[in-house]
Amino acid sequence: MEEKTLKDMKEEEIRKMEKKTLKDMKEKEEKEEEMRKLELMLSNIEIKGLSNETLDGIKCMTLYTDIYIVATDSNQVFNAKMYSKYKEFHNDYLNDIVLPHLRLHHGEFLLKEFETSWAHYSKVIHNRLHLYFRYLGRYYVAREKLLNLNDVGNRCFIDLLYEEMRSRVMDAVICLINKERDGAKIDRELVKKVVNVFEELKLYEDIFEERIVAGTKDYYSKKASLWISENSCPEFMLKVEECLEKEENMVRDCMKPATEQKIVSEVEHKLLVLHSTQLFDKEYSGLKKLLEDGKVVDLARMYRLYSRVHDGLQHVCLAFKNHVTAQGMALVRQTEIEVNKHVVKNDVGALQNQQVHLIMEFIKLHEVYLSYVNDYFQSNSMFFKVLKEAFEVFCNKSIAGVSPAELLSIFCDQTLKKKSCDNDKSTEDTIDDVVKLLVYISDKDMFAEFHRKKLARRLLFNKSDSDEHERYLLTKLKQKCGRHFTSKMEGMVTDLTLCQDTTASFTDYLRDNPDMNPGFDLTVTVLTIGFWPSYKTCTFNLPPEMLRCVEAFKQFYQTRTKRTRITWLFSLGTCTIVGKFEPKTMDLIVTTLQASVLLLFNSANRLSYSDIKDQLDLPEEDVTRLLHSLSCAKYKILKKEPDTKTISKTDYFEFNSMFTDRLKRIKVPFPLVDDRKKVIETVVSDRRHAIEAAIVRIMKFRKVLGHHQLMSECAEVLSSTFRPDFKIIKLQIESLISRDYLERDSKDHSVYRYLA
Amino acid sequence: MKRSSSRRSGVSSSSSSPGSCDLLRSGSSKAVSKETERIDQLFYTYMDKPSGMIDPEGIESFCSDLEVDHTDVRILMLAWKMQAERQGYFTLEEWRKGLKALHADSISKIKKVLPDLEREVRRPTSFMDFYSYSFRYCLTEKQKSIDIESACELLSVVLGYLFRHQVDKLVEYLKNQHEYKVINMDQWMSFLRFCNEINFPSLENYDPNLAWPLILDNFVDWMREKQNGSLGLKSF
Numbered sequence: 001m002e003e004k005t006l007k008d009m010k011e012e013e014i015r016k017m018e019k020k021t022l023k024d025m026k027e028k029e030e031k032e033e034e035m036r037k038l039e040l041m042l043s044n045i046e047i048k049g050l051s052n053e054t055l056d057g058i059k060c061m062t063l064y065t066d067i068y069i070v071a072t073d074s075n076q077v078f079n080a081k082m083y084s085k086y087k088e089f090h091n092d093y094l095n096d097i098v099l100p101h102l103r104l105h106h107g108e109f110l111l112k113e114f115e116t117s118w119a120h121y122s123k124v125i126h127n128r129l130h131l132y133f134r135y136l137g138r139y140y141v142a143r144e145k146l147l148n149l150n151d152v153g154n155r156c157f158i159d160l161l162y163e164e165m166r167s168r169v170m171d172a173v174i175c176l177i178n179k180e181r182d183g184a185k186i187d188r189e190l191v192k193k194v195v196n197v198f199e200e201l202k203l204y205e206d207i208f209e210e211r212i213v214a215g216t217k218d219y220y221s222k223k224a225s226l227w228i229s230e231n232s233c234p235e236f237m238l239k240v241e242e243c244l245e246k247e248e249n250m251v252r253d254c255m256k257p258a259t260e261q262k263i264v265s266e267v268e269h270k271l272l273v274l275h276s277t278q279l280f281d282k283e284y285s286g287l288k289k290l291l292e293d294g295k296v297v298d299l300a301r302m303y304r305l306y307s308r309v310h311d312g313l314q315h316v317c318l319a320f321k322n323h324v325t326a327q328g329m330a331l332v333r334q335t336e337i338e339v340n341k342h343v344v345k346n347d348v349g350a351l352q353n354q355q356v357h358l359i360m361e362f363i364k365l366h367e368v369y370l371s372y373v374n375d376y377f378q379s380n381s382m383f384f385k386v387l388k389e390a391f392e393v394f395c396n397k398s399i400a401g402v403s404p405a406e407l408l409s410i411f412c413d414q415t416l417k418k419k420s421c422d423n424d425k426s427t428e429d430t431i432d433d434v435v436k437l438l439v440y441i442s443d444k445d446m447f448a449e450f451h452r453k454k455l456a457r458r459l460l461f462n463k464s465d466s467d468e469h470e471r472y473l474l475t476k477l478k479q480k481c482g483r484h485f486t487s488k489m490e491g492m493v494t495d496l497t498l499c500q501d502t503t504a505s506f507t508d509y510l511r512d513n514p515d516m517n518p519g520f521d522l523t524v525t526v527l528t529i530g531f532w533p534s535y536k537t538c539t540f541n542l543p544p545e546m547l548r549c550v551e552a553f554k555q556f557y558q559t560r561t562k563r564t565r566i567t568w569l570f571s572l573g574t575c576t577i578v579g580k581f582e583p584k585t586m587d588l589i590v591t592t593l594q595a596s597v598l599l600l601f602n603s604a605n606r607l608s609y610s611d612i613k614d615q616l617d618l619p620e621e622d623v624t625r626l627l628h629s630l631s632c633a634k635y636k637i638l639k640k641e642p643d644t645k646t647i648s649k650t651d652y653f654e655f656n657s658m659f660t661d662r663l664k665r666i667k668v669p670f671p672l673v674d675d676r677k678k679v680i681e682t683v684v685s686d687r688r689h690a691i692e693a694a695i696v697r698i699m700k701f702r703k704v705l706g707h708h709q710l711m712s713e714c715a716e717v718l719s720s721t722f723r724p725d726f727k728i729i730k731l732q733i734e735s736l737i738s739r740d741y742l743e744r745d746s747k748d749h750s751v752y753r754y755l756a
Numbered sequence: 757m758k759r760s761s762s763r764r765s766g767v768s769s770s771s772s773s774p775g776s777c778d779l780l781r782s783g784s785s786k787a788v789s790k791e792t793e794r795i796d797q798l799f800y801t802y803m804d805k806p807s808g809m810i811d812p813e814g815i816e817s818f819c820s821d822l823e824v825d826h827t828d829v830r831i832l833m834l835a836w837k838m839q840a841e842r843q844g845y846f847t848l849e850e851w852r853k854g855l856k857a858l859h860a861d862s863i864s865k866i867k868k869v870l871p872d873l874e875r876e877v878r879r880p881t882s883f884m885d886f887y888s889y890s891f892r893y894c895l896t897e898k899q900k901s902i903d904i905e906s907a908c909e910l911l912s913v914v915l916g917y918l919f920r921h922q923v924d925k926l927v928e929y930l931k932n933q934h935e936y937k938v939i940n941m942d943q944w945m946s947f948l949r950f951c952n953e954i955n956f957p958s959l960e961n962y963d964p965n966l967a968w969p970l971i972l973d974n975f976v977d978w979m980r981e982k983q984n985g986s987l988g989l990k991s992f
Contacts, residue, residue, distance in 0.1 A: 707967035730970045738900065738940045749949060750967035 064132050072135070079140045086133050086149065090156040093125055102164060108190065110172045114165075115193045118157070122200070126153035158201060166207050169194070173208070174215035180250065181219060181243075191254045204256060212255070213262050216247075220270035228275045232285035234298040240271045240305055264308075272309050280315055287316065291323040300376040313382060320377075321386035324369050328394030331361050339400045352410060355402065359411035362395065363433040391440040405443045406676070408434060409450035416470060417463050427469050435476045442723040444481060445690075449683045452489055453533050453675070459496050460525065460572050467493070481720060491531030499525050509556045516555055518548035526557075526566070535569050541617045542570075543599040546592070570596075579637065583660035588637065589667040593618070597626050598637065601655040609649050620649075627653065629670045635661065637668065691724055692732045699742060699754040707750040792852065794861035799851045810846040821863050822870075829913050830870050833877050836889050843893050878918075884948070890914050891944045901938035904930050911947065919951040929975045936971055943969050957983070 067082070098117045105113045130137070130149050137149040147155060173194060180186045198208040220243075227236055247267055251260040280287040290298050306312035335358040342351040369387055377383040395404055415430050438447060458464040470493055478486045503523055510517045542550065550568065557566060573592035577599075578585060590598065593616075600607060600615055607615075613623045624647045631640040632647065637659055641652040694717045699705060705713075711729055718724050733752065736742045745751040802814035810818065819826040838854030840846055858873065860866045877886045894902050894910055902910065908927040916923045926947065930936075936943075946969045954962050959980065964973045 708965070726965075727970060727973070730973070734942065734969055737942045744942060744945075744967070749946070752967075 067132050068135055079136065079144075082133070082136055083140065083146065086129065086136070087152055087156060089129055090126070090153055091160060093121070094156060094160045099160065099164070102161075102168070107172050108176060108187070110168060111176070111190055111194055114169050115190070115197055118197045118200075121157060122153065129153070154201060158203065162207075165198075165203070166211070170207060170211040170215075174211065177212070177215065177250070178219055181246070188250075188254055195255055199256070209256075209259050209262065212259065213266055216263050216266045217270065220267055221274075224270050224275055227271075228278055233279055233282045233287070233290065234285060234295065234301075236279060237298065237301050237305060241301060243267060243271065244305075268309050272305055272312065276306075276312070276315065280319065287319045288323065291319060296372070296376050299372070303377050303380075307378070307380075313380070317382050317386050320372075320383060321390045324365070324387060324390035325393050327365060328362070328390065329397075331358060331365070332394050332397045332399065335361075336399050343400055352414075355399065355407050356411050356414055358399065359407055359434075359437070362391075362437055363430075366391065366433070366436060388440065391437075392442070395437060395440040396442055403443060403446055403680075404441050405446035406450050408437060408441065409447055409454055412451060412473070413454040413458065416458060416465060416473070418465060427465070428472055431469065431473045431476060434473070435480055438477070439480060443683075444485070444720070445686065445722045446680070446683050448481075448485055448489075449533075449679050449686075452492070453679055455489055455492060456533055457672075459492060461574065467497075485721070488531045491528060495526065495528055495531060502526055505560070506553065506556050509559070510552065513555075516552045518545070518552050520545065520549060522549045522553065524553050527569075535572065537567055537569060538571070538619065538622070539617055540570055540593075540596075541615060543596050545599065546596070579659070581659050582657045584664070586659075586661065586663075587665040589665065591670045593622070593626055594630060594668060594670055597630060601638070601653075606652060606654045609647070609651050609653070612653065625671070625673075627651070629668065633669065635659070635666060635668050687722060687724065688728065688732060690718060690721070691729055692736065694718055695729070695732055695736060696741060699752065703754050704745070705752055706748075707752065710752060791856070791859075791861050795852055795855045796848070798855070798861065798863070799846075799848055803848075807845075808848070810851070812844040815844065815846070822867055824870070827913065829917070830874065832890055832893070832913065833873050833886065834866075835893060836877070836886050837873065839889075840893065843896075887914060887948050888941070888945060891941055901940040902944075903938050904936065907939040907944070915948070915951060919956075922951045922956050925957070925979065926975060929978050933974065933978070935974065939971075943971050946972060 098121060101113055101117060102110060130153070133149060140146075141148055173191065176186050176191065180188075195204070195208060198204045227239055231239065244264065244267060247263055248260060251263050282289075287302070289295075290302070302316060303313070306316055335354055338354050339351055342348075342354060373379060373383045373387055398404065399407065412434055415427060415434070418427070438444060441447060455464075455470070458470075464470055474486045474490055474493065478490075506522075506524065554566065557564070570592045575590055575592050575595035577588045577590060577595050579588050579598075588598075596616060597612060600612060604611075609623070609627070612627065613620065616623065618626075627638070627640075627647050630636075631638040631653060632645055636656055639654045639656045640647075641654070691714065694714050695710065698710060698713050698717070710733070711726060714729050715724055715726075733742065737744065737752075740755055742752050743755055745753055799810065802810045802818050804811040804814055815831070816826055819828075819831060824830055834854060835843075835846075837857055838846060838850040840850045840854075855861060855866070858866065858869045860869045876882055890910060890913075891902065894906060908930055911923050911927060930939075950968070950972055957979070959976055962968070962972075962976050964976065
């Protein structure tokens with residue numbers, strides 16, 4: 001019995017196991033069947049129908065459901081497979097349909113195909129696939145953190161078509177762009193569309209921009225070499241300007257804004273930078289020639305173009321400077337030659353004319369080139385600077401020994417003497433020009449001193465055309481050079497204004513004190529010492545008539561102020577003398593000294609040189625000059641024995657009763673002593689004092705200073721007035737050392753120490 | 757002209773060569789006073805009785821006894837050792853000071869010690885002092901500068917044996933130029949620096965933009981013109 005049970009049990013077990021196994025097997029089979037089904041389903045998900053425009057609605061549903069079933073399968077095995085299937089679908093489409101199409105086409109058609117393929121792919125195909133596989137995307141992809149379904153589409157496109165896009169597509173784009181550059185009309189919309197594709201793919205910078213810029217580079221490299229050899233400088237620049245405009249236009253129209261700068265800088269580099277030397281140095285049309293011929297439009301264009309390029313204007317600037325300097329130097333040399341001719345002939349008038357002419361030329365030159373900088377070089381400060389430097393070079397050249405400071409003062413003198421109704425320019429404008437030129441002259445103190453001398457002459461001999469103009473010039477000078485520059489001169493002008501008051505009071509005084517009245521019309525100009533240049537005073541025996549005048553005024557002046565002491569400057573006065581000549585009575589306008597000589601002949605008909613000299617008590621050279629002006633010059637008021645051209649101490653003089661002239665009133669000229677040397681000496685000695693004062697001031701402040709620093713600080717401090725000679729500074733330092741104001745440091749001989 | 761007393765102490769403390777002993781050396785006071793006596797005696801032999809100093813005549817006989825010319829640089833060196841204030845005269849103090857420092861109390865001893873003195877002077881540290889002393893020595897009461905002639909002579913004496921060529925040329929220049937009539941201390945000192953620092957006769961390391969006195973700038977220009985001969989074309 002038991003044997004049976006065991007057997008039974010075993011059988012039962014076996015049967016159970018068999019059943020189980022069978023069940024399992026069945027399950028497994030079922031499962032496998034299911035798998036197979038799914039697999040089949042998966043593989044059946046065709047993409048062939050995807051490219052169709054219209055899809056069967058039922059087919060869609062079926063597809064979606066199939067995918068859903070596979071996706072929701074509890075096994076999860078299929079998810080990964082589905083994902084790859086998804087990718088596979090994309091790739092297959094691209095490989096089977098897109099790529100072959102692209103490969104079939106070229107040029108513009110390629111681009112069209114490219115654009116449409118992408119459009120279809122991204123909008124239609126991809127969207128459909130995405131739609132079907134959406135369930136997968138929602139859960140599996142998100143959970144596993146895989147590339148989301150949207151991006152998979154782009155990724156597949158990029159991976160498969162990268163090379164194609166980079167090479168063939170971009171070649172086509174560049175070709176098209178170059179066609180436009182060459183002048184043809186192209187389909188810009190197409191380019192825009194292609195740009196959009198790249199943007200959507202986020203490959204704009206990597207592929208499109210990079211290749212476009214490279215293409216631009218190549219294109220313009222070739223063009224540049226061609227154009228530079230074929231065209232003149234202005235023609236070339238015109239082309240460049242046009243190109244830049246076109247490029248900017250095109251980029252703004254078709255591409256992203258960031259690309260503009262890159263393309264433009266490539267164009268600039270290839271056209272403007274690489275060949276700039278060749279361009280500027282062109283023999284018949286280069287930079288130098290443009291400046292010489294005054295081709296301002298071209299110059300303005302050159303400025304516009306090269307101001308775009310970093311450091312592009314250096315060359316232009318330098319050429320401008322050299323040109324202006326050359327022009328100025330040519331003027332200087334020309335004038336020097338002319339002046340030397342006149343010096344040889346001793347033609348003073350012509351000499352002065354030449355000198356004045358030079359200044360006028362300088363002014364004209366300045367106007368012209370200032371307008372260049374303002375109008376054509378857009379008031380660039382670099383150009384102002386080189387204009388200044390250029391002028392400083394030739395404005396400081398002496399002409400036949402006459403310094404430019406003096407030349408300018410001569411010009412100034414003439415300008416202020418002239419009547420105001422002059423040709424084109426108003427006097428004030430001319431004054432402005434003078435001040436502008438003065439800025440360039442380094443010896444400003446020399447100008448100041450010459451001007452002061454000439455101003456004195458003008459004021460005293462009433463040669464100045466207008467007080468206002470004198471004041472205007474002084475105001476301008478004060479603005480440019482500081483108050484100390486014009487303080488003395490202003491004092492001079494003020495003195496003259498005050499003189500009117502004094503004269504009025506004097507007239508009143510004479511009216512009130514008739515016994516003091518000398519009987520002549522007397523005008524006295526009172527000058528404040530210090531403002532006016534120093535004049536030589538000489539002892540001199542006044543004729544009695546004049547003595548009375550002097551006394552009268554002296555008395556009058558005492559009533560005004562007890563403190564001031566008057567010194568009379570007879571050499572500066574003028575006198576109107578009535579000459580009773582036999583033909584007719586004439587008025588002679590002479591200087592006070594000349595008048596004194598003539599008055600001597602009221603009491604004696606014939607006088608010797610020594611008589612005259614003794615009676616007047618004047619130095620010999622003055623007597624000689626006086627007599628010469630009255631007997632050997634234009635008007636022979638006195639007869640000289642012997643009748644030679646020069647005065648000698650043994651000569652005799654007689655009143656020339658037969659003297660006459662066409663006019664009733666003549667001015668007998670008295671040539672001035674050439675005090676140029678004196679002016680220069682004054683300036684030089686003033687400079688020494690200024691240098692010394694500057695050194696002391698600097699050393700007092702610094703206490704200890706090295707040689708170089710002292711020299712440069714000194715030059716700096718004085719630069720607004722003049723440019724000190726380093727030798728003179730050294731000399732003054734040594735002088736200060738020997739007077740124990742400074743000492744050399746015992747250890748370092750180039751260091752100076754201030755001694756309190 | 758400032759005279760700092762440190763100079764004097766500098767002189768005495770720098771002397772350490774044989775034959776120039778410091779006054780403060782310890783020794784029997786008897787020996788020292790004996791020495792002083794002999795020094796004083798020597799002084800009295802040359803002294804000019806009325807003034808109580810050795811005057812130029814006395815110096816002349818002193819020099820002839822020494823068998824040294826009175827224009828010889830060694831006399832100047834002796835004066836320096838004595839720190840004599842007035843050219844041509846020695847006071848008793850100065851005499852004592854100098855001879856004691858030299859440890860010489862008779863003519864023969866002085867003669868022997870002269871070479872050592874020369875060596876001492878030529879040492880760079882003392883030479884600078886000697887050089888500036890020699891200038892001051894030639895100045896009279898109120899003067900601050902020496903006339904050109906005397907300066908040239910002094911240069912020859914003081915620097916001649918060290919810098920023969922430079923001194924010859926410099927003297928030639930100074931005698932020929934007209935801008936300077938006298939030489940002051942600053943210029944004097946610069947001559948020594950010039951000889952020490954500037955290569956001669958090439959002068960290539962001379963830079964007029966440095967703080968050299970103007971007289972040397974002019975001297976260098978003059979030298980260069982002479983060297984260039986008639987082709988004195990300067991580019992700037």
